[in-house]
Amino acid sequence: MLFSSDALVHIASDSKASEKYTWLGERLRLTFKMMRSDSRLIRTMCHSHGLMQCSSKNPQVNVIWMGAPVKSVKMRELMPWQRLNQFPRSTELTKKDRLYENIERSKSIFGEAYDFIPEFYVTPRENQKMEIAFDRVLKEVTAAGGELCFPGEFIVKPTNSRQGKGIFFANSMADIPAEGPLLVSRYLKDPYLVNNHKFDLRIYVAVTSFYPLVAYVYSEGLARLASRPYDTSASSADSNEYVHLTNYSINKNSTSFVRNESMSSEDLGHKWTLGALLRYVENEGKDAKLLMLRIEDLIVKSLLSIQNSVATASRTTLRFACTNFELFGFDVLVDQALKPWLLEVNLSPSLACDAPLDSLLKTRLIADLLNLACVPLLDKKIIDSVTPALRKSMNASQDSETSDPDELELDPKCAKTLKRRPVGLKRSVLTKKIVSGNTSLIPNTEKKFDQIVRKVELEEGRRGDFIRVFPRNGTWGMYSPVMEDLGSDDFDERLFAEVITKKNMKNSSEQIATSSSSSSSSHSTFSSSAFSSMRIEEVSDLFHDVMMECSKYPSLADVPIEVREIISPWYEEASEYTKKITQDGETYASKLPTIRSTARLRTKSCAEFYEVRKVQMAKKKEAEAAAAKENEPVVLQAVAAKRVV
Ligand SMILES: Nc1ncnc2c1ncn2[C@@H]1O[C@H](COP(=O)(O)OP(=O)(O)OP(=O)(O)O)[C@@H](O)[C@H]1O
Numbered sequence: 001m002l003f004s005s006d007a008l009v010h011i012a013s014d015s016k017a018s019e020k021y022t023w024l025g026e027r028l029r030l031t032f033k034m035m036r037s038d039s040r041l042i043r044t045m046c047h048s049h050g051l052m053q054c055s056s057k058n059p060q061v062n063v064i065w066m067g068a069p070v071k072s073v074k075m076r077e078l079m080p081w082q083r084l085n086q087f088p089r090s091t092e093l094t095k096k097d098r099l100y101e102n103i104e105r106s107k108s109i110f111g112e113a114y115d116f117i118p119e120f121y122v123t124p125r126e127n128q129k130m131e132i133a134f135d136r137v138l139k140e141v142t143a144a145g146g147e148l149c150f151p152g153e154f155i156v157k158p159t160n161s162r163q164g165k166g167i168f169f170a171n172s173m174a175d176i177p178a179e180g181p182l183l184v185s186r187y188l189k190d191p192y193l194v195n196n197h198k199f200d201l202r203i204y205v206a207v208t209s210f211y212p213l214v215a216y217v218y219s220e221g222l223a224r225l226a227s228r229p230y231d232t233s234a235s236s237a238d239s240n241e242y243v244h245l246t247n248y249s250i251n252k253n254s255t256s257f258v259r260n261e262s263m264s265s266e267d268l269g270h271k272w273t274l275g276a277l278l279r280y281v282e283n284e285g286k287d288a289k290l291l292m293l294r295i296e297d298l299i300v301k302s303l304l305s306i307q308n309s310v311a312t313a314s315r316t317t318l319r320f321a322c323t324n325f326e327l328f329g330f331d332v333l334v335d336q337a338l339k340p341w342l343l344e345v346n347l348s349p350s351l352a353c354d355a356p357l358d359s360l361l362k363t364r365l366i367a368d369l370l371n372l373a374c375v376p377l378l379d380k381k382i383i384d385s386v387t388p389a390l391r392k393s394m395n396a397s398q399d400s401e402t403s404d405p406d407e408l409e410l411d412p413k414c415a416k417t418l419k420r421r422p423v424g425l426k427r428s429v430l431t432k433k434i435v436s437g438n439t440s441l442i443p444n445t446e447k448k449f450d451q452i453v454r455k456v457e458l459e460e461g462r463r464g465d466f467i468r469v470f471p472r473n474g475t476w477g478m479y480s481p482v483m484e485d486l487g488s489d490d491f492d493e494r495l496f497a498e499v500i501t502k503k504n505m506k507n508s509s510e511q512i513a514t515s516s517s518s519s520s521s522s523h524s525t526f527s528s529s530a531f532s533s534m535r536i537e538e539v540s541d542l543f544h545d546v547m548m549e550c551s552k553y554p555s556l557a558d559v560p561i562e563v564r565e566i567i568s569p570w571y572e573e574a575s576e577y578t579k580k581i582t583q584d585g586e587t588y589a590s591k592l593p594t595i596r597s598t599a600r601l602r603t604k605s606c607a608e609f610y611e612v613r614k615v616q617m618a619k620k621k622e623a624e625a626a627a628a629k630e631n632e633p634v635v636l637q638a639v640a641a642k643r644v645v
Contacts, residue, residue, distance in 0.1 A: 003045060005364045008044060011047060012596055021048055029379070032046040038067075039067070040353070047601065053603070055603060055606040058603065066085060069091050080323060080390075085326055088310060088324075100117055106305040116298040116548070118188055119186040121183075122183055122184075123184060152175070163247055169244075191333055197226050203221045213307055214452070216469065220274060223277035242254040258270055276580075298547075302330070322374065328346065328347070356590040363592075365465075367464065368464030371463070452495070481540045482540075
């Protein structure tokens, strides 16, 4: 299935243009469901492509969108044609304390290559260590003749809260409450400023496989600016939160907050596009593309730090390859030296579209993400007829490692249904696999790997504005020294060989064939002349030094030639991040469209659920209105009394 943000332009009207996008989903009766999420964008995108919404209890569904962690028993039930926006144990990345602990663990194994999170402690279990840290910081500051930073040397966050809730600052143990868990991290007091305002970046990252790791960074993102100028002097009269926190959810309440209501400008107010921010950085004479390479590097390393956990969980939880994908929101703070620091990773990054820029960016993001997920085009009739055999096979494989496909009882209607050719799938493939029963229905590890290789190749043509950051030219050489050994499968190395080395070999033999005089490609993996004098491990060490030491290597020109040769193609690709997302003269919708009622396809149970909810909402509104009416005279009296005073 191919998703397009253009589909949203037509979904409000009952026109031929809207049918162009909806007919296929409707014909194949594709479905989606949303659990613990009510994202309007996801719903609009699916309805715009003719997908029918079904209730959260319905197991026969094509796309499942979860807004909270999914239990592993539910993941075990996934069918090969289903797509779920989550991997098992990805909370290792999205729970603040677990993220920091995982990266710290990698740092203890691989050293400074993982130096991109601020020093941190988790209360109450690290209270002792934290007390020592408070004393150390005080001594350091007084020895340097300075004063403790205002509003605090440490920033404290509840480990499971969001949107800046419950954040405060601390300078000593007395500031830390007994109840936890809290993440206490060193406050990065020298942020890079934009027009004297602090900002952080929201970078969208899609993962389509954890082992082997396949990760993409979206070329469009957001920069969120604090609504008041940055100031670390205690005399500042400004409210701390509007100066030191950059969350949109907090700053939108500030009287100084300026909304970007314009589509003509990407750098207006306190929410900019990533591209606008990078162009600002470039105008200041800094290397914004190298900054993006460093951000890509910290993203890859964060994912690698949890690869072992996710791979272990996936082995027992996921029966089929390619059923899962995930979108993460990485929050990154950039300091004066242009070093990016990872603050946190969001499990379900906000898809709210409350400004025109959000609508434009996020609709494209979700269309591209669903394209990466590669939702198969299978008729519901085929799914219904194949499901019993597959379920049986799944239950059988639970009892024994190798299921015997010959013992499978196939639905007698199955063969008949398969005569109808499903769109996008060759009949011969289905017949061979399911009707003849001579192939196991549950793929073994090797088959799963082959399927992943095929899907990664397919993703190349479907990635839209996503940039694949792992694997790509040079990544195996650079990252294998800082990757954990995940066993004898060697999937990461083999995937690299399949999709990068083979492609390079094919390209170079084509080049030789077409032009004998052509010079050797700078994109080739290890063909660089620089490697003759340096071992690949040494180049890798140097690469990680370049990624971490921003003052030492402020621009590409300062990067040693051995590393520069490897990262030059990545650097070129990073131009994608700096481009404008709007085009002069184009008009863009300022908000999401209202889906016309005939396109709001819902199963009966789902429609009933929404009916009940509508009544509940109406009742709630009535109750609120009644309560407001009751309070009205009191408020008016209070206002009147104030006026008199
Ligand atoms: N170590 C730090 N140094 C400097 N500023 C920080 C630090 N940690 C957090 N901040 C600031 O506080 C804000 C909120 O932090 P964080 O994103 O970790 O919290 P959150 O409540 O989970 O927010 P979100 O809504 O993104 O989930 C950040 O956007 C950043 O501006």
